[in-house]
Amino acid sequence: xxxxxxxxxxxxVDFIESYFGWLLTMFSDILDQILDLVGxxxxxxxxxxxxxxxxxxxxxxxxxxxxxxxxGAAFYTIYWMGYWNSAMITLNMVLxxxxxAVILAVPLGIWAAxxxxxxxxxxxxxxxxxxxxxxxxLIPAVIFFGLGVVPGVVATVIFAMPPVVRLTNLxxxxxxxxxxxxxxxxxxxxxxxxxxxxxxxxMPSIMAGINQCIMLSLSMVVIAAMIGGGGLGxxxxxxxxxxxxxxxxxxxxxxxxxxxTLDRLTQSFKENRT
Numbered sequence: 001x002x003x004x005x006x007x008x009x010x011x012x013v014d015f016i017e018s019y020f021g022w023l024l025t026m027f028s029d030i031l032d033q034i035l036d037l038v039g040x041x042x043x044x045x046x047x048x049x050x051x052x053x054x055x056x057x058x059x060x061x062x063x064x065x066x067x068x069x070x071x072g073a074a075f076y077t078i079y080w081m082g083y084w085n086s087a088m089i090t091l092n093m094v095l096x097x098x099x100x101a102v103i104l105a106v107p108l109g110i111w112a113a114x115x116x117x118x119x120x121x122x123x124x125x126x127x128x129x130x131x132x133x134x135x136x137x138l139i140p141a142v143i144f145f146g147l148g149v150v151p152g153v154v155a156t157v158i159f160a161m162p163p164v165v166r167l168t169n170l171x172x173x174x175x176x177x178x179x180x181x182x183x184x185x186x187x188x189x190x191x192x193x194x195x196x197x198x199x200x201x202x203m204p205s206i207m208a209g210i211n212q213c214i215m216l217s218l219s220m221v222v223i224a225a226m227i228g229g230g231g232l233g234x235x236x237x238x239x240x241x242x243x244x245x246x247x248x249x250x251x252x253x254x255x256x257x258x259x260x261t262l263d264r265l266t267q268s269f270k271e272n273r274t
């Protein structure tokens with residue numbers, strides 16, 4: 001028998017389903033269309049064409065030939081091992097999850113930095129979200145969105161948001177007071193001060209949050225395979241159920257290679273912005 005806290009949680013779920021089910025359905029449809037669009041873009045080119053283009057894009061971002069060639073080698077290894085399709089599904093989920101998380105988290109971080117009343121509540125919420133076990137997020141995701149890729153993305157977004165919120169808040173709070181005073185002295189509006197002064201100075205901190213968000217998204221996407229998320233996580237779950245060391249190692253290596261690639265690209269972008 002559930003405790004009063006558990007009973008309250010069940011009542012909240014029923015309330016949300018009853019009164020906001022239409023909104024959840026609309027959000028699910030939009031997210032599904034975005035996933036289809038990004039997935040189509042990732043799978044449009046053959047891997048033999050995709051990998052050289054990736055090397056060129058990496059070179060433009062990192063400005064380092066060796067790093068770019070290593071990124072190309074990492075994706076060629078994934079292709080050579082036979083996990084290309086699974087890797088593209090995983091990459092699709094990571095990219096969409098990160099995009100949605102950043103869109104939601106950056107304004108929340110700005111609000112926390114701008115409001116001393118909202119800041120404690122937002123900090124408490126982020127503490128709650130970060131300390132909650134990752135598997136717990138799968139339960140409401142399945143209840144509201146069923147099985148498949150969409151609930152996996154929703155759970156991933158919630159799991160990966162906190163670093164972006166925290167570091168956006170921190171970055172804006174670390175803007176020198178003199179810079180804010182100069183902006184005010186020149187008659188800048190709140191929006192102008194935010195976009196022309198605070199955000200550019202806070203960008204390294206925000207990029208660090210996005211980097212952490214990507215890494216958390218990748219780890220959660222793998223876990224989301226338990227509710228039908230697919231991708232490399234599905235291969236890992238299969239290997240775990242069969243105690244298949246070979247498949248487990250190969251799929252795990254593919255995840256690591258994607259993680260290293262995304263980490264180097266975001267780190268290089270951050271360095272180029274500073």
